[in-house]
Amino acid sequence: MTERVRRIPSGVSAPRPLNAALGAWQAAVVCLSTIDPVTTELVRLRCANYHDCGT
């Protein structure tokens, strides 16, 4: 299996306020309780797959 090359060097990121706001938004969405956690997790994993997100 070919090791993936980092496109963004380790330690480099978007500005902290933007990263924090983005993380808080995604956390707030995932924490909604009107959709059951299994469906929420399936959607999250499908999105990760679509976005080729290994993390």
Add this chain to the structure above:
Amino acid sequence: MGLDDAIGTDVAWATANTSTVIDRVLARQPSVAEHLAEAHRQTWQALDPILLELVRLRVAMLLGCEAELAERTPAAVDAGLDEAMVAELPSWPTSPLYGPRERACLAFVEQWVIDVASLSDDDASAVSEVLGPDGLATFAAALLVIEQRQRLRLAWQQLFGKENAS
């Protein structure tokens, strides 16, 4: 459980004549609304507003988001957004109004919107060359917010009807 229950709203309420469909639908999910609004605010703080406005409009063109196309972000207008550039946006690969910086970023945007999983190392490197590695990280985060907000807007317009002109 119906969709209305799932998102915590109802059609009659969500089509009320107030603000955007995002504001209306998320009014009953204030935590999500505030975090999305904050992410949106931070996005406009993090990047050149003219570049970001061109990105926002190109995403709107690709997704067919008429409401976004009809708007101009004040920060971009204040920074001197050129409407001639907006008019030439569909022709960015060849238009003389666009330079290497805008072209690298718009190529990245188009691949992201059409098939994000197929973004190549070359697409990313091109943006990194013109914005720097930290700029690439910022650009990707900003594009995520811009694109997801528009997709939400489009999806909810389909469910609750077009937005009224403000």
